Amino acid sequence: MTDRNAAPLLSVRNLTVNFGGPDIVDDLSFDIGQGEIVALVGESGSGKSVGSLAIMGLLENATIQGSASLSGGASSGGQEAPTELVGLPARRLRALRGRRISMIFQDPLSSLDPLQTIGGQIREVLKAHTRLTGAALHSRAIALLEQVGIVDPEGCLALLPQRLSGGMRQRVMIALAIAAEPDLLFADEPTTALDVTVQAQVLRLLKGLRDQTGMAMVFITHNLAVASAIADRVIVLYAGQVVEDAPADVFFRRPAMPYSRALLSAAPRLEAVLAGYGHLEAPRGQVPSPGQRGTACRFAARCDDVRETPCLASMPSLVSIAANGEAHHTVRCARWEELAP
Numbered sequence: 591m592t593d594r595n596a597a598p599l600l601s602v603r604n605l606t607v608n609f610g611g612p613d614i615v616d617d618l619s620f621d622i623g624q625g626e627i628v629a630l631v632g633e634s635g636s637g638k639s640v641g642s643l644a645i646m647g648l649l650e651n652a653t654i655q656g657s658a659s660l661s662g663g664a665s666s667g668g669q670e671a672p673t674e675l676v677g678l679p680a681r682r683l684r685a686l687r688g689r690r691i692s693m694i695f696q697d698p699l700s701s702l703d704p705l706q707t708i709g710g711q712i713r714e715v716l717k718a719h720t721r722l723t724g725a726a727l728h729s730r731a732i733a734l735l736e737q738v739g740i741v742d743p744e745g746c747l748a749l750l751p752q753r754l755s756g757g758m759r760q761r762v763m764i765a766l767a768i769a770a771e772p773d774l775l776f777a778d779e780p781t782t783a784l785d786v787t788v789q790a791q792v793l794r795l796l797k798g799l800r801d802q803t804g805m806a807m808v809f810i811t812h813n814l815a816v817a818s819a820i821a822d823r824v825i826v827l828y829a830g831q832v833v834e835d836a837p838a839d840v841f842f843r844r845p846a847m848p849y850s851r852a853l854l855s856a857a858p859r860l861e862a863v864l865a866g867y868g869h870l871e872a873p874r875g876q877v878p879s880p881g882q883r884g885t886a887c888r889f890a891a892r893c894d895d896v897r898e899t900p901c902l903a904s905m906p907s908l909v910s911i912a913a914n915g916e917a918h919h920t921v922r923c924a925r926w927e928e929l930a931p
């Protein structure tokens with residue numbers, strides 16, 4: 591599905607974000623391949639949302655350093671020159687949003703206009719990004735609603751958002767987000783507010799849309815079952831840093847970072863997760879807050895495998911541990927090799 595040898599669609603390097611105080615997101619580096627679904631996983635406060643919003647240019651009053659380079663996507667055959675998103679003027683960012691990068695959030699009601707029909711909102715997005723008018727515009731709106739699995743698209747166009755169920759609202763949000771055929775979709779906990787059956791339907795829908803369109807996805811979640819249902823790759827954030835980045839099958843079989851192992855062993859069994867108990871169970875202790883992260887391994891205070899040396903001596907760097915021929919796998923643990931099962 592994803593060719594790791596091809597140039598990545600999004601390449602984030604040394605992204606650091608603060609709001610005038612300590613760094614919230616600290617030296618974040620990762621790639622998203624063309625058409626790849628990457629789950630960004632971490633406990634509350636790990637910086638998943640702040641990092642993503644920084645990349646999308648949606649943070650106010652933030653100081654952002656580093657780089658987030660967006661290459662030409664599937665729609666341009668990968669030929670478009672890369673665009674640096676950090677520091678891009680607001681006008682150019684607005685032009686990219688929807689067309690190249692799009693997003694969906696946990697609560698569709700807060701993103702939908704309560705006073706405008708679904709049809710009105712879809713027409714507005716289509717007018718902003720296409721030259722469609724009249725009957726062609728209407729047909730495209732219907733086709734979009736069909737694409738996201740809405741059974742009575744004609745009827746749905748006439749409704750106000752409040753008239754829809756949570757799952758239907760999220761489908762409408764997805765239709766709006768993909769209207770301009772973006773290359774990359776950021777999805778921030780899009781299924782968290784939904785009941786489990788609807789959650790599974792929306793995950794299937796998103797995966798199907800990726801298969802159809804080749805759109806890549808950054809899927810932010812603190813639910814490991816959701817990550818395992820949708821992701822090609824898992825990136826774990828801890829206290830503002832990437833601590834593990836691995837293909838999903840490798841991550842769920844052989845996680846290398848003690849933090850990842852703790853999360854996985856604390857996670858309830860998959861059946862229980864699918865029955866609605868899927869929130870990420872944290873290991874004992876708490877994530878250090880941004881001002882109190884120190885210069886040692888940030889997970890040290892909670893780690894069962896901590897040693898004075900090397901864990902407390904210095905901050906481990908993110909190292910590549912992929913064996914010959916294996917896909918990209920990095921971990922931030924100075925003892926990963928000793929601890930490997």
Ligand SMILES: Nc1ncnc2c1ncn2[C@@H]1O[C@H](COP(=O)(O)OP(=O)(O)OP(=O)(O)O)[C@@H](O)[C@H]1O
Nearest residue numbers: 609614632633634635636637638639640641812880
């Ligand atoms: N505008 C802001 N000003 C100052 N601090 C902020 C701001 N937005 C977020 N933070 C802080 O940044 C840290 C990371 O927050 P973020 O929302 O990215 O975490 P998260 O991993 O997405 O968690 P959650 O799952 O709870 O959304 C938190 O400590 C939060 O308090």
